Every structure is written in structure tokens, then in C-alpha cells.
Amino acid sequence: MNDAPLAVRSASLSDVGRRRSSNQDFCGEFERRDGSWLLVCCDGMGGHQGGETASRLAVETIAEVVLAEERFEPEMLLEQALQEAHQRIQRQAREEPALRGMGTTVVAMLYAGGAEAWVAHVGDARLYRIRGGRAEQLTQDHSIVAEQLRRGLITSAQASQMPHNELSRALGASAVLEVDVARHEAEDGDRFVLCSDGLWNLVNERELAEAVLQGDPEQAVQALVARANERGGTDNVTVQVLQVGHSAPLPPLEEDVTESSPEDVVALARLREGAGTSSIREPGRTAGTLDRLPRSGGSDIDRPSVRQRRVRSAAVASIVVALLLLVLLWLGTQLKALDEVDPSRAPVSAPAGSSGGLQEPP
Ligand code: CA
Numbered sequence: 001m002n003d004a005p006l007a008v009r010s011a012s013l014s015d016v017g018r019r020r021s022s023n024q025d026f027c028g029e030f031e032r033r034d035g036s037w038l039l040v041c042c043d044g045m046g047g048h049q050g051g052e053t054a055s056r057l058a059v060e061t062i063a064e065v066v067l068a069e070e071r072f073e074p075e076m077l078l079e080q081a082l083q084e085a086h087q088r089i090q091r092q093a094r095e096e097p098a099l100r101g102m103g104t105t106v107v108a109m110l111y112a113g114g115a116e117a118w119v120a121h122v123g124d125a126r127l128y129r130i131r132g133g134r135a136e137q138l139t140q141d142h143s144i145v146a147e148q149l150r151r152g153l154i155t156s157a158q159a160s161q162m163p164h165n166e167l168s169r170a171l172g173a174s175a176v177l178e179v180d181v182a183r184h185e186a187e188d189g190d191r192f193v194l195c196s197d198g199l200w201n202l203v204n205e206r207e208l209a210e211a212v213l214q215g216d217p218e219q220a221v222q223a224l225v226a227r228a229n230e231r232g233g234t235d236n237v238t239v240q241v242l243q244v245g246h247s248a249p250l251p252p253l254e255e256d257v258t259e260s261s262p263e264d265v266v267a268l269a270r271l272r273e274g275a276g277t278s279s280i281r282e283p284g285r286t287a288g289t290l291d292r293l294p295r296s297g298g299s300d301i302d303r304p305s306v307r308q309r310r311v312r313s314a315a316v317a318s319i320v321v322a323l324l325l326l327v328l329l330w331l332g333t334q335l336k337a338l339d340e341v342d343p344s345r346a347p348v349s350a351p352a353g354s355s356g357g358l359q360e361p362p
Helices: 047-068 074-095 144-150 156-161 205-214 217-230 251-259 262-273 306-344
Strands: 008-015 025-031 037-045 103-111 116-122 126-131 134-137 180-185 191-195 237-244
Touching: 008 025, 008 037, 008 217, 025 047, 025 237, 037 047, 037 191, 037 237, 047 074, 047 103, 074 103, 074 116, 074 180, 103 126, 103 191, 103 237, 116 126, 126 205, 134 205, 144 156, 191 205, 191 217, 205 217, 217 237
Parallel strands: none
Antiparallel strands: 008 237, 025 037, 037 103, 103 116, 116 180, 126 134, 126 191, 191 237
16 A cells, blocks of 8 residues: 555535435545545435435444544454444334334445545445546445346346336445455556435536536536436435545646636646545535536536637627628629629610619719
8 A cells, every 4th residue: 555645535415406305315425533535425315304314324423433443454443333333223113113114325435535435335326436537336235236237137228228226235224234345456547436226327438527527626517417417317416526636636627727716726726636536425415515606508517618619709890891891892893893884874874864874973
């Protein structure tokens, strides 16, 4: 493992979407005392109240367990945290009849700035890694369709036609909980994306990578939520982006730097230097902060940049001026031609004294 820890930047956004009346997703970002990071993304189920309670309880419990332990033993910590969340959800569901049947999916990532990241998940909330311009799904869904696909019982074409929302595992849902915990490589420049199915059902891997590489994590989560809402926003949408590295490149933003506000330039400069943890959040979702994004029409990714738009207007103006000059030139030659032919215009002139027609000067 490299001894110098890699810098981390992150952002999270959860949105109710366009069709639902409540947001049953919940997410949080947390920093441990040893400087390691925990991101948790949950998608609750079991009615409005049940879903909201289960996802929030899971995020809070996982954070509590992971932050309370001083030793950094990622696999053990994550397993223990998810099991504790599972039990608390079940306990609360037993105590409050209105919450009976509640549960949640979860994906939780722990990262200490080194060459490895750990992830635990249950259900169909996902973790992706963006590297080399491509998104790679690092978690395998615990859904009926995904399980059948893995066992070779259905083809991927058949799977794409089937509903994806039936889960085979969820926190709070069964007596015994099986948690998947895995370790993944992390390199300078990698971006990790945690999300609920409200995002990945509507935004494909290519679009995901494109949005994440388009800007910093804050811009990426906003662009992705906006994209899901443009596609109908049929479900709650939650996305978290964690960017790793001192020199994470931002090529698409390069040409707009000169036209950004001074604050943007400072933010970009800080990002290039990898000035460490610039985004430490209170636990919980940040729904509602999307209002400053366009709610309809093209997302940030589709809109031409300021520079592109200026180049375009300049080109149009030059063409108009050139056409104007051509017209003036043509008019000039026509007038000159008229002057030259004037003495021989007899055929169009009428005899003197007659009415109508052109009169020759006396
Ligand atoms: Ca969902």
C-alpha cells in the first residue's frame, strides 16, 4: 500500500423523483477519527413510513457502529454494522405495527485513502467504479432476476424484459441476514459511485461514466439526478460519488476555466491539487438542493458550454456580415450596369406626349 494517503472528495444527493410523494431512500457520508471515509446508500421499502424509517435507521446504525470502533478492520466492521442495522430494523418493526414488513437495501463503502476500498451490500443498491473512462459494476444485485441470470436460468435479453424490483435479500427482511463484503482496488483518479435502483434503472453505465468524468463529485451527483428525472424520475433517486486521488483529471472542464467565476477557478485549482477532504457531510440526505438545476430540458451534460455558445454566435455574425457585403456588391454592379445601358432604353420608352410608360427627358 502506498504510504501517502490519496485525497478524497465526495458528494451525495437524494431526490424524491417525479412520481413518488415521499423519499424512502436515505444516504450519508461520514469520516472516522482515523481519517477513513464511510459512505452509505439505502433504499427503503414497506410503505411510506416503513421505507423511510428502515433506510434512515440503517444509515444511522451503520455509521454508529463503524464510527465507534477504533480499530480499522473493514470487513469485520462492515459485516457487524450491517448485522446490527438488520436487527434494529426487525426490532422496531416488531414494536410498531405500522412498520411491520419494513426493510431496506444497502450499499456501504469504507475507504482509508490507500490502494484498497471495501464494500458491503445487501439488495440492489449498487457500487460502480469509474476508471479509464468506463463504469464497472462492482456489486452483484440480490434480486430474483439477477440471481436467475447468474445461475444461467434466463438470458440477459430475457432479464431485461423482467421486473427488477423483486429482491432476494434485504436488511430487516429475513431471520438470518447474509451480507456480501468485498475488497476492491483503488487508484489515483478512480471515482466510486454508490446509487439506488432509481438511478441505475434510468441511466446506463456509459452515461454514468460520462457524467462523473464531466466535473467534480458535486456536479456529477446533480447531473445524474437531473438525468434520472428527465427520464421520468419514476422512483426515488440517490447517488453518491467518491473521487480518489491527488491528480484526478478533469479534461472536459479545461476550456471553460477562463470563463468561470473566480470561485469556480479556485475550486478547480484546489481539486487539481487534491486538497483533501472538501466535502464532509452531516448524516442524511440532501433532498431539495436540486432546485437550482433545470427541472426540465437538457441536463448540464447536454448543454453547450459558454465557450461553445460564444464561438457559435461569432460564426453566425461573420456569415451575416459577409452576406450583407455580397448583397451590397451585387447592388453596386447592377446600378452600374443600369447606368451603362440607359441611353439605349428606347424600347421601354413611350412616344412623347403619350401617357404611361417611361418618359425620355425632353
Ligand atoms: Ca428504489
